[in-house]
Amino acid sequence: MRVVIAMMQHETNTFSTVPTPLARFSRGNPEPVPLEGQAAIEAFRGTGTALGAFIELCEAEGVEMVAPLAASAWPSGPVEDAAYAYMTDRICDAVAKGCDAILLHLHGAMVTESLEDGEGALLARVRALAPNTPIGVALDMHTNLYPAIVDNADVVAGYQTYPHIDVYETGMRAAKPIFAMLKGKARPTMAWGNRPMLPHVMRQGTDDFPNSEIQALCKRMEAEGALSATFFTGFPHADIELAGSSAVVVTDGDQARAEALCKEILDLAWKERAAFVYEIEPLEQSLARARTMTDGPIVLLDHYDNAASGGSMDSMTVLKGILEAGLDNVAAFAICDPDAVAAMAKAGVGSTVTLALGGRTDMPSIGRKGEPLTVTGRVRLLSDGRFRNIGPMSRGVLNDMGPTAVLDTGKVEIVVVSTQQEPNDYACFQSLGIDPTAKRYLMLKSRIHWRAGFKPIAKQIVDCAGVGVCTSDYSMLDFKHVRRPIYPLDEDLQPTSTAR
Template sequence: MRLLIAMMKHETNTFSPVETGWQRFVEWGAHLGPAARAAYEGTAMPMGAYIELAKAAGAEIVTPVAAEAMPSGPVAAAAYDKMADAILDAAPGCDAALLDLHGAMVAENTGDGEGTLLERLRQRCPGLPIAVTLDLHCNLTQRMVDNCTAMIGYKTYPHTDMHVVGEQIGRVLMRSLKGEVAPVMAWGNRPILAQTLRMGTDDEPMRALIQLAREIETRPGILAATIFGGFPMADIPEAGISAVVVADGDQAAAQRAVDELLDAAWAEREEFAYRHEPIGQALGRAEALTDGPILLLDHADNCGSGGNQDVMTVLKAVMEQGLEDVAVAAVWDPVAVQELMQAGIGREVTIKLGGRTSMPAIGAQGEPLEVTGRVRTLSDGDWIVRGPMYTGVHVHMGPTAVLDTGKVKIVIVSRHHEPWDQGVFTSVGIDPASTRYLLLKSRIHYRAGFAPIARHTITLDGVGVTTSDNRILTYRNLRRPIYPLDPI
């Protein structure tokens, strides 16, 4: 048996000014051919699970590409074609394909990156059995469902179950190849543009929906059940909440389960809208707390959802508030990093930090922040994730520096990276567990690495293209009406 195993992932924020060419995938760690297998074998990723299943079956393994980039603007056509063509060219002669995809990829040449790939794959190899893992923030489309055999999405946010779901859907495909099951799928959606900050699976309303999906999977004949929160910053018709269920030959049972999941989501639609709070008020609450670490979330500038990671609004407010013993991860500013490297460790410098990117989608200009401090640490920015999310994956933050103002230690990186693991601090000599305040440019993924040490968490509503107020974004392609943008 010959199995095609590949990864092609990007969460596209169509409002983001950050360009997404092939180089952005390379910076995360794009791999072609045998290098793709070497990079992900033994990791806690879906591709790692696929490789384990293939080895157990004694199959020949073909890994044409493993490519992922931090969320950003639409994927360049050349980059999309490079990844898609690698998969398509490797498919002839394979008995099945196991793909690690995202579900919210928008490219210059297609608004449905995953659906287009799967459709072209089936055209190239009609009837090819295909299993797919998808992110919880997938914007599911008819084209995706029509062109694969079985699919599943993560049931955790932060995504700590990637290997688990990869193994689950991989086993479904392997059983179908043996004739033990006959997978059929049903899917649907509801007009809810859920806010990402309201999708944490440890919180309501998502927790109950995930529990329902898990319960559905225990029913006879059900092979997989998924509820997707969707990705609201992709301006495409299908953005929003959806569900898919895989059943063993029983299409009606799959559809009933899909409707049950979506009806439950619709009943809780008001809980998917985020309530805002003035920054000053939130910082006042933070200052009154007596025990730390206290997590401060700059969620509107989260590169993990396509943010610039160089908006200074929240950091400026924290410094003006006079908070002490603060560690910040991370500000993207490769120019500032080079200035600090030229100065050298121990030198006191004054630099203009961040604010290098304008955000036309929200009518905002980049505004740098003048900061004076001592160069504390310089690093190549390379480390390995040891926490529960992306376990075993190499991180490449690029040349990295820490600027210490006396009250605030700022981790400054040359490549975008969301702080979902404590390594973003420990790799540059900062112990997050002994720091009073941790200012993180993150939404929910921070929980994977930092929830175990956090005493309190406070969201700070700053500025950025990952805003939690979708009303300030101009949607042109999104289906309407949709809650909460419209009164339905």
């Protein structure tokens, strides 16, 4: 038996100017292309990823694995058409050679230069090549679900946690019913639908109401017999027609039940839609509150500019506020500025340097230009920027920040990286000789994923509204293509839905 397994992941922020060429998908590979073949299998075997789950199941079943692609990139602007063609052609070429099942770890919110629904277009090609072959798909919670995704798969399962600490489990939820199909023990049937709502990302955490309650409902449905039940919060920073919340339920041969359960999930989400709206506090007030706090570490969230939502990670507004406020004993992760890293590497460890740091990326979608910040400090450390996640998120996965430096101003240790990296794991500091538990303040360019690695040590949290294309202020985003009316852009509307 031959099974094709592959990963192609990108969450596209259509307001971001960070480019997305093929090289951005080469994480874990010294070459500027994604991992393929046995190298991909070795890189992801035993990791807390959906691909790791696929590998484990295939090995347990004793089947031949073919891994044409393991591609993952931090969110950014639309994927270049050439990169999309390279990745999808490799997957399709493997399928065209014949297989008994197909297991794909996709994102669900990939937008390319030419396509609103990159995953749906891929699945349509795969289904045309393998019209009768079982296809299982694992998706991110931030999927913007399109019909082509569901219409061309047999099983769809999405993450049920945010931060995403159940990626491996989701791979199992997508793959196990496919193996059951192959053995004649399951007949998956799916129903899906959506509601016209754009939940703010800062209100999507599964530690928080209402997503905690919605995900608990999905888990109960699975415990009571559904093969998979998923609520997708959606990714609102994609100006595409079907951006927003949706659900998909897979049952064993019971289409009516799948439809009823799907409607139950969506009705609950719509009922609690107001709780998905995030209230913004001005930065000055946030930093003033932080100054009065004494019990640390105190997490300062620069949530307008984070890698996991398409931010450039070089907006300096929050860091500037921290420096001007005189906050002491701070570690900041991170500013993406390869030129600054090169300058510090040239100066050498121990040298005192004055740099125009960050602010290299303009943000025309929100009418802002990049504003560098002049900073003086000592080069404390230089690194190749490679480390493995400890977990619970993406356990064992290799990260590559590119050449990295730590600049110590005396009060703030600033991590400066050469490529974007979300601070979702304790190891991002530990690998650079920084003990986050010893700091009074941790400035993190993150929204929710920081909780995976740092919530256990955080004594207090302060949201800091800076500047960036991950803004939680929808009034700054010029939505032209998303379906209207939609909540909360339009408050007075009926709970209409699209469903199949």
